[in-house]
Amino acid sequence: MTTFVAMTMLTAFRIIGRNRLRAGLTMLGIIIGVGAVIAMVSIGQGARAAVRAQVATMGTNVIIIFPGATTVGGVRGAQGGAVTLTVADGEDLKKRIPLLTEVGWAKRDVMQVVYGNQNWNAPVNGISPSYLMIRDWSYVSGGPLSQTDEETAARVALVGQTVVENLYDRGEEPVGSTIRIKNVPFRVIGVLAPKGQSAQGSDQDDIVFIPFSTAERKVLGATFLGSVGALFASTAHADDLPEAVQAIREVLRARHRLQPDQADDFTVRTQVDIAKVQEGTSQTLTVMMFAVASISLLVGGIGIMNILLVSVTERTREIGVRMAVGAKRRHILAQFLIEAMALSLVGGVLGIVFGILGARATTVVAGWPTIITPESVVVAFFFSLAVGLFFGLYPANKAARLNPIEALRYE
């Protein structure tokens, strides 16, 4: 049996080699289908990995609480438009929910930052010292804001890479220098390590951090003292996030005296939610591309079936001879199935090669990250085999059912 399979395979590959153009055209559909699957999956995987890396720059196990929208006579304003979250809310959350390892807050506005004769418009964030821990910021030089800075409303600032690039000369050390924000002088005490783009696509390094109290009293100003732009919290484990979110909602609803029939006047988002939204987009794309690739594989399979039907007709006499010398129906069936699978297999392997090259080219030309996983290659390989098997069945069965006498007489 092994001799039979090995020799039939050899014959099949020789037949392919003999009719290169015909085999090539037949395999084209499979090549394109498998190539598309490999390229698409690698682009999808690359995009997902990039999103995951971006989401990871948020920090670990982060929960963000935005103020809710204002409702004026039934007309809802934008999210964050109302002043519904305060420092007191944050402090209370920290006190009441042991699950939260840190709670911080921030308030921001885009302002002109001046250094020497240079100026730059950057988002200036007044933050609690815990915010830096929640967001996992690290430093290229200098260090974080301290609790003392917060309590004394010190005029100290941390600057991000983009701000440094726009205000300072190359090689100049920002730590120790003085910048002016809204004409108030601040001493730079730290330079933040770069984080790159956020999951939403904004530049996270275009930023200035100052103590929350300083911002409130000297820079941003406040209509309501203690109001914050957003609250931030973190948990020790990702598994704790849903429970923490529930607890936060309960505490805030109680503090804001919301009736059971009233909607939340705040929005709680976790890092996991944000990651899901981002990955959802790439998932949709992957599914669509899979559909396109499947159609291509279907067309490829029909191409194989078509050419095999032609082959069965062309080789009717050969089939008759084989039967006359003792081939059983299953031998003929196996022969044509193996030929179908050889076609789809060669097509599949070529498709894998072209898919990998395509993914590489996408990275080089478009600059998209791509990841080729061994799983996708293995799945594509076996899928192309299955296509050959499936579409080879009908022609192979047709060949096996030939009557030897009629086949021998076929002109």
Add this chain to the structure above:
Amino acid sequence: MGPFISCHDLWKTYRLGDVEVQALRGISVDIQRGEFLAIMGASGSGKSTLMNILGCLDTPTRGSYWLDGREIAHATQDELADIRNRQIGFVFQNFNLIPRTSAWENVQLPLFYRAASFREQRASATAALARVGLAGREQHYPNQLSGGQQQRVAIARALVTSPSILLADEPTGNLDTESSREIMGVLESLNTSDGMTVIVVTHEPDIAAYASREIVVKDGRIVSDRWTRPAPKAEEITL
């Protein structure tokens, strides 16, 4: 022990659309091991149908066919394939070699379906090709060989399994006189030296003349059955 081949009252009916064609109408014939038999008849006489049944390519509609002590008339397709593989070698008018495939591989084909090892296949094929005088042509393709040589490859393919019966259907129909004589010489030698039962279907009297017994088929019946020469092993044959 009965005869090697024993047919009794063979009938074969084909259906062509609404018309029933009776190709065989009660053929009875016994053939002994080692005979050289010619089946003659005009086209449409039923001689091809008879040969298909004798060659186990087809089964009769009615009647019995015993081959080497085994009833064939009701065998399944797979059983027939096995019998063809082990007992029967075919030689066709148009050679029926597989194109673009070497002489070696053409001759190996029957052994291939016997699940013989590749080495065995090669060795037997080499010997069979040598037997028909084609040593050294193992790697030639059919289109590189003359008609007579192609037919000899076909004979090598038929005898590679050492079958007990060699069935040749108009083996010289596509050959010139010289090649025909060569091919018939090979068949004759297989009959006399190797003791193979050779059955030749032909409509040419000078080809039939090589045989020692001649059967004439007409309208699906045997109209004449005679010895043209004493049988080679006459003492075994009971008439």
